[in-house]
Amino acid sequence: DKVATSGGSATTTDLVIDFSGATSIIGFAVLNHSMATWTAPTVTIVGADDASMTTNAVTKFGPTSVVQSAPNHKDAVFKFGSSASRRYWMLRFVDSSARTLSLGEVYGIAAVTTLSRKKTYGHSETEEYRLNSIETQTGERRGTFLSGPIRTKKLPFADVQGSERDELMAMWRATYGGALPLLWLEDAGTTAVAREQECILGKLQPSFGWTERDYDLFD
Numbered sequence: 531d532k533v534a535t536s537g538g539s540a541t542t543t544d545l546v547i548d549f550s551g552a553t554s555i556i557g558f559a560v561l562n563h564s565m566a567t568w569t570a571p572t573v574t575i576v577g578a579d580d581a582s583m584t585t586n587a588v589t590k591f592g593p594t595s596v597v598q599s600a601p602n603h604k605d606a607v608f609k610f611g612s613s614a615s616r617r618y619w620m621l622r623f624v625d626s627s628a629r630t631l632s633l634g635e636v637y638g639i640a641a642v643t644t645l646s647r648k649k650t651y652g653h654s655e656t657e658e659y660r661l662n663s664i665e666t667q668t669g670e671r672r673g674t675f676l677s678g679p680i681r682t683k684k685l686p687f688a689d690v691q692g693s694e695r696d697e698l699m700a701m702w703r704a705t706y707g708g709a710l711p712l713l714w715l716e717d718a719g720t721t722a723v724a725r726e727q728e729c730i731l732g733k734l735q736p737s738f739g740w741t742e743r744d745y746d747l748f749d
Contacts, residue, residue, distance in 0.1 A: 531677075532634065533562060539628040545621045546581060547638070552617050555638050557591075557609035557720075559713060560621070561731055562634025566603035568625040571596040573608055577616030588614055593624065594722040601657060601681055607713075607729040609642065611720045635731070637713055643701075644718045647694045649685040656682045681730060683714070695740060708733040 536543050558575060565571040574592035579585040590610045597606055619638065623631050659678035665671045687698060705712050716728040 533564075533632040534634075536631040539630045541625060541628050543623045543629070543631045545623070545631075545633075545636070546583065547619045547621075547636070548581065549617055549619070549638070552579075552615045553619075553638070554613045554615040554640060555590075555610070555619060556613040556641060557607060557639040558619075558621060559605070559607040559637040559639065559715075559729055559731075560633055560635075561605045561637070561729075562632075563596075563604060563606070564630070564632040565596050565623070565625075566598050566600075568596075568598070568629055569627055570625065571598070571629075572624045573606075574622040574624070575608060575610075576620045576622070577614050578618050578620070579616060581618055583618060583620050586616065588616070590614055591722070593622075597724045597727045599724070601655070601679070602724070602728045605729050605731065606727045607639075607715055608722060609639070609715075609718070609720045609726065613640075637731075639713075642715065642718060645694070645697050645701075647687065647690055647697075650688045653686060654684045658682070681732070683730060683732075690740075699738065702734055702738040705734050707736045707738065 555577065560573075572593040572595055574589065574594075576583055576587055576589050578587040591608050594608070597603065621636070623629075657679035660676040660680060661673035662676060663671060663673045687694070690698070701712065704710070711731050712734055714730050714732065716730075717726045719726040
């Protein structure tokens, strides 16, 4: 619900992060960004040992085009092919016209945990606007916009074995059943095509369970 905005408009905006010491990074996620309305935004990510980004500088990502199509137009993840350890990390945002950049959150990713069994086909997603709604005595319904759209993903996992079920339970327990947010990455690839940029920061459902249908098959 809050964003940080760059001090002015520019064709190139650099965000330099000081981790106070060498920090191994495998990627970054930028959430609730404003690049959906830009002409053709690109992102480049560089690591270095100094704030001027010259000592032992290494370009780990990009320049790569940012996905601008809904519902993935406000959140994006940029993963590297291999991690690098540097104190300073710079995210460079570029467009053909001068732009003001806004960001909600930036996640530096130290490691990605990949499930050994992916979700099944048939997963679903919904979007909902949060409204204050009233109905008058004449039958007219009026709504006041509060927030949204709020995205909800339903991810089914079928026929998981014991070790695969333990992975799901570990993910659920690590977030205390939705008390802490989870950054879900749809694809573990590193070529930064549209699907590999897709991510969502959200809360898991408060309960988690399974049904043992037949011996070692779980749903």
